[in-house]
Amino acid sequence: MIENPALARSHDRLAAFLETFPLTAVPCEKVGQANLLIVGSSTERQPTEILFRPRVVPDLPEAKVMLAGTTVDFGGSINPLVGALPEEITLPLAEEPHLAALAVLVIDETERRRCGSAAIRERLAEVVVVLAIRRAIAAGTVNAGLLMGLAHPKLHSSLVAMHDAPARRWRIEELAAIAGMGRSRFICEFATTVGTTPVSYLNGWRLTLGRVRLRAGKSVKATAASVGFGSAASFSRAYSRHFGHPPSESREAKGG
The missing domain is CATH 1.10.10.60 (Homeodomain-like)
Structure with a gap:
């Protein structure tokens, strides 16, 4: 069965935001600059969760370490969706096997620095952010608002x-x-x-x-x-x- 693009669009809750506020992702190496982080324990250095804070740059507890980081811009305060998202979206990788595979790929591209690694990391980060926002929408909120x-x-x-x-x-x-x-x-x-x-x-x-x-x-x-x-x-x-x-x-x- 071929899906009607117009019908699919009519149910897409993110399409207008993604068209109006282009999502950009720039890889970075410092915790204080990244607002999308792949996080692991400081002892094992295995990815355990993805942390996204739409409006602020997060600090990490001492027991955790950033394995890969990205600075994400989705229109900032101009974008009403950014304002509606929670301060922090945490994606435990044990519950999200498809994200765990993405996280491993991002870390591999970060550490090995092959041709095109930056572009791959940027595209993968954009995918992760959209998935995180999807999860936030599905979870809803107890407060009235766009979300x-x-x-x-x-x-x-x-x-x-x-x-x-x-x-x-x-x-x-x-x-x-x-x-x-x-x-x-x-x-x-x-x-x-x-x-x-x-x-x-x-x-x-x-x-x-x-x-x-x-x-x-x-x-x-x-x-x-x-x-x-x-x-x-x-x-x-x-x-x-x-x-x-x-x-x-x-x-x-x-x-x-």
């Missing part, structure tokens, strides 16, 4: 729809239908789970995309149209309220 919404068996479909088509003039009834709910239940469930209303969430996502496109050098007018605003003026007002500064400042900061 809890993406983990929700019904609401995640409406979130994916908004992420994939931000410029569309979404009606609550359409989003509720995508989630398989009635209008009133959808509004209530969305607010309880995500922590905001569907309209507010969509507006925030549009403005976040706008910020990314402004930093890429797009004009305010073109950006406004691409994220669903009727005019540059309405986009600028909403942008200033949301971020505390006008769009022009984001364009000027595109190189920073």
Whole structure:
């Protein structure tokens, strides 16, 4: 059976984030610089777990040692998914045999330094990060927010729809239908789970995309149209309220 790419995309909770915020991974040798670490005991030097901290660089207990490390950038504070992830994602390799095999390969490429080792380590690190985020989404969270919404068996479909088509003039009834709910239940469930209303969430996502496109050098007018605003003026007002500064400042900061 051949899977319909459009249908597969409609259920992919990470696709829009990976397209909007390119995931980059750079191998590094120092614990204080890596936020994705393959960790082992200081005595046996065998990989026991993978540690990913999306927003901070971790220190390690004395009993553990970094066997391979990577500095991962997934858009930083601009990416709402990064902000929603837990401070630390730990992947015990005893429970994840496929990751254990990846960890061994990364360590081998780190130690032997053959042609193309850096590129292999970068690609493997990207795979590991996506798998770690998948696990975080599957685990959900006890706190309302994006992660809890993406983990929700019904609401995640409406979130994916908004992420994939931000410029569309979404009606609550359409989003509720995508989630398989009635209008009133959808509004209530969305607010309880995500922590905001569907309209507010969509507006925030549009403005976040706008910020990314402004930093890429797009004009305010073109950006406004691409994220669903009727005019540059309405986009600028909403942008200033949301971020505390006008769009022009984001364009000027595109190189920073």
